[in-house]
Amino acid sequence: MKPLIVYYSHSGNNEKLALELRDRIACDMYEIKEKKKRKDLSIFIDFLVKRNSRLAPLDFDPSGYGPIILLAPIWAGKIAAPMRTFIKQEKDKLTDYSFITLCSGAAGQREKITAELAALTPHKPAAVAELWVNNLLPEEQRNKIKYATNFRVQKEHMKQFDDEIRFFIEMALHTKKEGAPL
Structure with missing residues (x-):
């Protein structure tokens, strides 16, 4: 089967990461879209009331792919x-999947993401990784939410995450190629 990237990106940061991964592994990519454009306030409301999003209909079947790489931001410590x-909708088809995010970053967050994925699906992810926007900010702006949430990643920033991306791809695709670039 062929790998697939499925991503959601509110600000465009995770879309840039999805494109970077697609370029490295040469696979199909699908963007999750909502029926209505999301406003920043709705992020907070969804978090408070644990509301599901209203997604546009899918035009692909995840069961025809594998492994599947999921990408999305982290909002208040949650996917x-x-x-x-x-x-939730596709959990039975996510038998071989991994998750990566470009997010603000927080200590212990990867473990929380892993636990959330385990609660949402009957299968454990092959890999979970987070790339921290905080690591791209000047020292005086780090760990300040207003700077992290407003930061827009550019393609050249991906070079700073090269080792993490390479390791994630190896884990997600269950491969270890000595000396081969990813």
Whole structure:
């Protein structure tokens, strides 16, 4: 089977990561879209009331792919609502999947993401990774939410995450190619 990237991106940051991964592994890519454009306030409301997103209909079948790489932002320590809704809807088809995010970053967050994925699906992810926007910010702006949430990643920033991306791909695709670039 062929790998697939399924992503949701509110700000465009995770879309840039999805494109970077697609370029490295040469696979299909699908964007999760909501029926209505999301406003920033709805992120907070969804978090408070644990509301599912209303997604546009899917035009692909995840069961025809594998492994599947899921990408989405992390909102208040949780996987973004649109991705969470997708995972709930397709959980039985996500038998071989991994999750990666470009997010602000927080200590212990990867373990929380892993636990959330385990609660949403009957299968454990092959890999979970987070790339921290905080690591791209000047020292005086780090760990300040207003700077992290407003930061827009550019293609050249991906070079700073090269080792993490390479390791994630190896884990997600269950491969270890000595000396081969990913």
